[in-house]
Each structure stands twice: as C-alpha cells, then as structure tokens.
Amino acid sequence: MSGRLRRDRRGQLALMDSMVFFAAALAVCGVLVSYARPLVEPRTDLQGDADPAEILRVLLRASIGSPVSIDLEGSHRLDGTEDVATCIAVEVRALSSGASQMVFSSLNAIILEMMNSLCNPVFEPFLIVYDLDEGLPMQVLKLPYEEADSENRYASSTEIPGDDGNPYKAILILSPAALPEHV
Amino acid sequence: MKADCDGVAGFFEDLPVLMFVLTGVFIVVAAGVWTSNTLEAQRMRDRFEALAEGLVNQVVLEIEARLGGEAFPTVSALSHLNLSHMAGGVLPAHRCSIAIIERYPEVRWLVHWPDETPDSPIQAVGAAKLLNAFDEHLMVVVVEVRAIVW
Numbered sequence: 001m002s003g004r005l006r007r008d009r010r011g012q013l014a015l016m017d018s019m020v021f022f023a024a025a026l027a028v029c030g031v032l033v034s035y036a037r038p039l040v041e042p043r044t045d046l047q048g049d050a051d052p053a054e055i056l057r058v059l060l061r062a063s064i065g066s067p068v069s070i071d072l073e074g075s076h077r078l079d080g081t082e083d084v085a086t087c088i089a090v091e092v093r094a095l096s097s098g099a100s101q102m103v104f105s106s107l108n109a110i111i112l113e114m115m116n117s118l119c120n121p122v123f124e125p126f127l128i129v130y131d132l133d134e135g136l137p138m139q140v141l142k143l144p145y146e147e148a149d150s151e152n153r154y155a156s157s158t159e160i161p162g163d164d165g166n167p168y169k170a171i172l173i174l175s176p177a178a179l180p181e182h183v
Numbered sequence: 184m185k186a187d188c189d190g191v192a193g194f195f196e197d198l199p200v201l202m203f204v205l206t207g208v209f210i211v212v213a214a215g216v217w218t219s220n221t222l223e224a225q226r227m228r229d230r231f232e233a234l235a236e237g238l239v240n241q242v243v244l245e246i247e248a249r250l251g252g253e254a255f256p257t258v259s260a261l262s263h264l265n266l267s268h269m270a271g272g273v274l275p276a277h278r279c280s281i282a283i284i285e286r287y288p289e290v291r292w293l294v295h296w297p298d299e300t301p302d303s304p305i306q307a308v309g310a311a312k313l314l315n316a317f318d319e320h321l322m323v324v325v326v327e328v329r330a331i332v333w
Contacts, residue, residue, distance in 0.1 A: 015196070018203035025207030029214040036221040049311055058313040061255075063322040065288040081322055117287045118313065118325060 049120045052156035056172040059114060060085040060160065068107045072099060084111060088170065089162045092129050092140045096166075101141070108143055115143070115172070123154075123174040132159070133166040140168070228308055231332045234279075235310035238270055238330040242281060243312050245269045246328070255315045258285065258293060261326060266296035270330070279332045286313070287325040307333040 063081050070076040072094055078087060088111070091104045101108070115125040129141040157171040246264070250256030266281050282295035311329040318324045 014200045015203075018200040018207075022203040022207040025211045029210045032214040032218045036218040054313050058315050058325045061315045061323055062287060062325050065322055065324075083323060114287055114325075117290075 052154050052172045052174050053158075055115075055118050055125070055174075056156050056158055056170065059111075059118060059172070060088075060158065060170065062114065064107070064110050064114075066110065068110065070094075070107065071103055078107070084114065085160050085170075086163070087111070088129060088141070089160055089168065092131065092168055093162055093164050093166075095140050096131055112143055119174060122177055124177040126173040126175060128171045128173065129160070130169045130171070131166060132169055137169065224306070227306065231306070231308035232310065235308050235330045235332040238279060238281065238332065239310045239312050239328050242266065242269050242283075242328050242330070243314065246314070255317050255323060258316050258318045258324065258326065261316060262293040264294055266294060270296065279330060281328070281330045284327045284329060285316075285318075285324055286327045288322075293326065307331050 061083050063083055064078065064087055065080050067080045068078045068087075070078065070090075076090070078090075087107055091107060094103070095101060111127065115127060119125045127141070127143045128139060130137040131140045154174040155171055157169055160168045160170050162168050246256055246261070250260050261283050264283065266283075270279065270281050280295065280297065283293045285291045285293055309329060309331045311327050314326050314328065315323050316326045
C-alpha cells in the first residue's frame with residue numbers, strides 16, 4: 001500500500017452526476033409541493049357558508065325586530081315588524097331629500113348588527129344602496145361608512161322598490177375581515 | 184488478503200455520490216407521498232362538500248314543500264320537523280349531522296339530527312343555507328339549515 005490516492009476522473013464525474021441528479025430531485029420536489037400547497041393553505045372563500053346573494057335575500061325580508069324612532073319632520077316610528085327592505089326604502093328616500101344619516105343611526109345600527117350576525121366572522125359585510133332614478137346611479141347609503149378591502153370581495157345585488165316609486169339597487173359586499181394581530 | 188488502494192479510495196469516493204443519490208430519491212419519494220395524500224384529502228373534501236350541499240338542499244326543498252308555499256314557515260313548525268325522514272335516505276346518522284338554527288334576532292337551536300354525534304370526526308365538511316321564518320310574534324326571523332358530513 002503506497003498511501004497515496006490517485007485522482008480518478010470517473011469518480012469525479014460520478015460525483016458531478018449525483019449532484020445533477022440531486023438538483024433535479026429538488027426541482028421535481030419543488031414542482032410537486034407547489035402543485036399541492038394551495039390545497040393545504042387556509043381557505044378564505046365562502047365554502048360552507050351562505051353566499052352574499054342568499055344573505056342579501058334573507059336580510060331584506062327579515063324584520064328589524066325592535067321598535068325604532070326616527071326624528072324626521074313629523075316623528076316616524078317603526079314598530080319592529082317592518083322588513084329591512086322597507087326600512088331602507090324609507091331611509092334612502094329621506095337621504096335623497098337631504099336628511100342627515102345621523103337621524104337613522106339607531107336603524108343603521110340594527111341593520112349592521114343583522115348583517116354581522118348573518119355573515120361568517122372572517123368576512124366584514126358592507127351594504128351600499130344606489131339611487132337608479134338619476135341619469136347615473138348615485139350612492140345614497142353605505143353601511144358601515146368606511147372603505148372595503150378592494151381585493152377578494154364577494155358581492156351580490158338586488159333592486160329594492162322605493163316607497164316613492166323610485167328603484168334602488170342594494171349591493172351586499174363581503175370583504176375579508178382584518179385578522180387581529182397576535183402580540 | 185491483499186490491500187487494494189484503488190478499492191479503498193473508490194469506496195470513500197463513492198460515499199458522497201451515494202449520499203446525494205439517496206437523499207435525492209428520498210426527497211422525491213417524500214414529496215410524491217405528501218402530494219398524493221394532499222390530493223386524496225382534497226378529493227375526499229370535494230366529495231363531502233357535494234354531499235353536504237345535497238343534504239342541505241334536500242332539507243330546504245322539503246321545508247319549502249311542506250311548510251313554505253307562498254309565505255314563510257314558522258319557527259315552531261321548524262322545531263318539530265322530523266329531520267331523520269328528510270335526510271335519512273341520503274346518509275346514515277353516523278356520517279352526518281343536520282341542524283336548524285335561528286340566527287337572528289337570537290341564536291338558538293331549533294332542531295337537530297341525530298341526537299348524538301361522535302366526539303371528534305377526523306375530517307368534517309359543512310354546508311349551510313339561510314331561510315326566513317315567522318316567529319311566535321309574527322316577526323320575520325332568519326334561520327339557517329346547516330349540514331355537517333364526515
């Protein structure tokens with residue numbers, strides 16, 4: 001035994017080949033994992049919950065449930081059996097006539113509570129009502145009065161016949177709610 | 184026995200080659216197993232989703248046929264529904280659970296089937312539909328028909 005090892009080109013080639021094979025294996029692994037990874041990420045879609053069209057339909061037909069006083073010219077009182085569509089029709093007609101949205105704060109709080117109770121907590125609901133009577137649809141009511149996330153939104157709309165004969169369009173938007181930050 | 188320098192050198196020279204090859208094979212096999220398990224779970228989930236939606240649709244159609252008509256069903260009629268007759272034909276009681284829940288103005292269970300459910304199903308998928316109903320004060324409330332399949 002001489003104690004001296006010879007350089008072996010074939011051995012080096014084998015080592016290079018194995019490294020190439022290892023790199024190819026990593027690439028294949030990356031493709032496989034990237035193909036299946038979206039399936040295991042937390043879902044942010046509407047799976048398992050009612051869709052916005054259904055929520056809007058039952059919301060507009062549901063009674064507001066508790067009596068509300070509205071301080072318009074000649075006090076207006078809703079006894080609680082009125083459905084949400086009727087209440088919204090009253091509100092948008094008054095808002096179109098120049099009334100302040102503050103007058104309807106208690107009614108809006110009830111509608112907001114209803115929307116929140118019907119939606120999955122991972123979504124934040126927004127209700128927007130447009131007046132279709134003008135040349136261009138004009139926004140007359142927005143609950144709550146803040147901007148919705150512009151991405152990943154689900155929405156549905158329906159027409160509400162106003163009590164003054166004007167058509168209104170109600171749009172329900174479900175926007176992913178901001179998750180609380182863990183400290 | 185004769186000492187073979189080339190043999191000894193070749194053995195140690197081939198060890199890193201062997202390590203690279205074995206690790207590469209292991210990585211590919213592990214990724215393949217994980218991907219196939221994930222896809223299988225997704226297929227199972229899709230099947231459960233379809234079953235849950237079918238179950239909810241069947242119960243809602245039955246409710247509308249029996250109690251609906253032009254007006255809404257009443258909450259008291261919903262609480263006395265026999266859900267086992269409506270849903271028993273779709274899935275056995277140990278594979279699903281159906282509940283009718285009042286969602287607004289208060290949250291309360293109206294009726295559910297079966298009475299007992301297993302402690303912790305491994306994988307469960309749900310579906311839901313909302314309905315309007317009259318309560319005892321003739322207010323229109325919102326109820327939910329929810330099915331969970333596992």
